[in-house]
Amino acid sequence: MTGLLDLAGIFVFAISGALAGVRRRLDVVGMAVLAEITALGGGILRDVVIGATPPVAFTNMGYVLVPLAATVIAFFWHPRVERVLGPIMVFDAAGLGLFCAVGTQKALDAGLSPVHATLLGVITAVGGGVLRDILSAEIPALLYDRQLYALPALLGSTAMAIAYVLDSHGFIPTLTAAVLAFTFRILAMRYGWRAPLARGVSER
Amino acid sequence: MTGLLDLAGIFVFAISGALAGVRRRLDVVGMAVLAEITALGGGILRDVVIGATPPVAFTNMGYVLVPLAATVIAFFWHPRVERVLGPIMVFDAAGLGLFCAVGTQKALDAGLSPVHATLLGVITAVGGGVLRDILSAEIPALLYDRQLYALPALLGSTAMAIAYVLDSHGFIPTLTAAVLAFTFRILAMRYGWRAPLARGVSER
Amino acid sequence: MTGLLDLAGIFVFAISGALAGVRRRLDVVGMAVLAEITALGGGILRDVVIGATPPVAFTNMGYVLVPLAATVIAFFWHPRVERVLGPIMVFDAAGLGLFCAVGTQKALDAGLSPVHATLLGVITAVGGGVLRDILSAEIPALLYDRQLYALPALLGSTAMAIAYVLDSHGFIPTLTAAVLAFTFRILAMRYGWRAPLARGVSER
Numbered sequence: 319m320t321g322l323l324d325l326a327g328i329f330v331f332a333i334s335g336a337l338a339g340v341r342r343r344l345d346v347v348g349m350a351v352l353a354e355i356t357a358l359g360g361g362i363l364r365d366v367v368i369g370a371t372p373p374v375a376f377t378n379m380g381y382v383l384v385p386l387a388a389t390v391i392a393f394f395w396h397p398r399v400e401r402v403l404g405p406i407m408v409f410d411a412a413g414l415g416l417f418c419a420v421g422t423q424k425a426l427d428a429g430l431s432p433v434h435a436t437l438l439g440v441i442t443a444v445g446g447g448v449l450r451d452i453l454s455a456e457i458p459a460l461l462y463d464r465q466l467y468a469l470p471a472l473l474g475s476t477a478m479a480i481a482y483v484l485d486s487h488g489f490i491p492t493l494t495a496a497v498l499a500f501t502f503r504i505l506a507m508r509y510g511w512r513a514p515l516a517r518g519v520s521e522r
Numbered sequence: 523m524t525g526l527l528d529l530a531g532i533f534v535f536a537i538s539g540a541l542a543g544v545r546r547r548l549d550v551v552g553m554a555v556l557a558e559i560t561a562l563g564g565g566i567l568r569d570v571v572i573g574a575t576p577p578v579a580f581t582n583m584g585y586v587l588v589p590l591a592a593t594v595i596a597f598f599w600h601p602r603v604e605r606v607l608g609p610i611m612v613f614d615a616a617g618l619g620l621f622c623a624v625g626t627q628k629a630l631d632a633g634l635s636p637v638h639a640t641l642l643g644v645i646t647a648v649g650g651g652v653l654r655d656i657l658s659a660e661i662p663a664l665l666y667d668r669q670l671y672a673l674p675a676l677l678g679s680t681a682m683a684i685a686y687v688l689d690s691h692g693f694i695p696t697l698t699a700a701v702l703a704f705t706f707r708i709l710a711m712r713y714g715w716r717a718p719l720a721r722g723v724s725e726r
Numbered sequence: 727m728t729g730l731l732d733l734a735g736i737f738v739f740a741i742s743g744a745l746a747g748v749r750r751r752l753d754v755v756g757m758a759v760l761a762e763i764t765a766l767g768g769g770i771l772r773d774v775v776i777g778a779t780p781p782v783a784f785t786n787m788g789y790v791l792v793p794l795a796a797t798v799i800a801f802f803w804h805p806r807v808e809r810v811l812g813p814i815m816v817f818d819a820a821g822l823g824l825f826c827a828v829g830t831q832k833a834l835d836a837g838l839s840p841v842h843a844t845l846l847g848v849i850t851a852v853g854g855g856v857l858r859d860i861l862s863a864e865i866p867a868l869l870y871d872r873q874l875y876a877l878p879a880l881l882g883s884t885a886m887a888i889a890y891v892l893d894s895h896g897f898i899p900t901l902t903a904a905v906l907a908f909t910f911r912i913l914a915m916r917y918g919w920r921a922p923l924a925r926g927v928s929e930r
Binding site for chain 3: 366367368369428430431433434437438448452455456457458460461462466467468469512513514515516517518519
């Protein structure tokens, strides 16, 4: 079940990566690279950190092929994808929720403490997007846009770690943690919630 | 034999990295950093992914010293190097061919499936150049320049994986795969072959 | 004892990262990300390279919490921190010295040759700052500013490796190597020492 959630998260992140490539007028190779790195980057970082090498992305066929399918879909039908599926950020929020939950769980299974597993869950969720922005020579949205992005992932990861400590495992806690993070992220976008600037620093 | 090919690929990538440093007017330290990362970055990524730690770059003396030698050569004789050795891109293409072949082989030896080994071969070949561009705060040429760079590496890696599946090993298939990738890359540069943009996206 | 030095280095690097976040007008999340990556990035790279996974940063509670404490301090009292503690670069130099010494020692303990351990010590020392600059979409200061930054780390790492080869271990050689690197870095800043440009390349 976690495997299916994982592939769903990979698909939505890959779509967001491939569409980012279209908006930057990259060719199909650049689109595929951004799709793969956005979808797989966070999980590869997680697996390298916990020493689970080769990372799942390099042993599971679906992990490599799903981003290629997303690239093909974005290549031919990107206007329809943008229109039908709504703003790309909703997809990104869904991937964020799924990835922080699954990432925290894998880190806990690998024996990390709940605090460190929560941190690695956040890295799993935001890592792919950060790598996508670095490859595009942009400051990661995580750092500068003052939208809540890491904090929803932190909420989802924390919920997952608490469930694990309370000995609650499986599909229900994973989905709950993912939905918590997703909802927080969507509400933050809807109402323009902002993280505070350091004391005395004014808005740009 | 593979060891010698590996060192040859490291030398040409290091020369290209050190010359990139000269063109950006970096000092000798910056030149050495770009030479080392361009030459060793892809292989380090590969070894970390397959769990072969410490990476060869941190156990083999030649891997560290060859880029330093390339830095010294570029430091004193960079105008002659640019002139005598011809356009830097020919060297880059040779390194590309050698690295995708050797990288695919090491990934297959580590037990990865042919598809994943092909992917890791491409990462081995393009990883150093991508890291060089990231360090230079530039969008990796891989993504934006619409020249064929990843696709020749994909051809060479695929050829290597097919040879491996057909139980053909050693110097001949490695060199064949490298020459295939090199030739495709050179032809793509010569004739200005381009990868397609997404449907409906116009040229910049 | 090395543990305490390590935490001290982490604190000064985290302060420098969080203050960099304030200067870039990042919110508290961005400040925390830059504090963590500046403080832990070099050590994580080192541990991944020597295969010591999960890296210390993901098993030791202090490594995660100290950068958060530094973020809180910088959030509320950044003008006082900048004023009282003097130019941020002195802190950075102290962290540089501590990290190159500790990083070289851990690499030697992991069985790397003195030359490779010296290289990994330099990476430990400069890695966090390079990752901080990459996340900020800036060319790493290491490459372009022509100030001596990597060379002091190289001096400290070399001293540490020589002490190790001469069978001198523990607090005294570690502190000596750190002070050597720190002093070289401070003198280089004070007197504007520069690394040379390639022959025939003029100043910018």
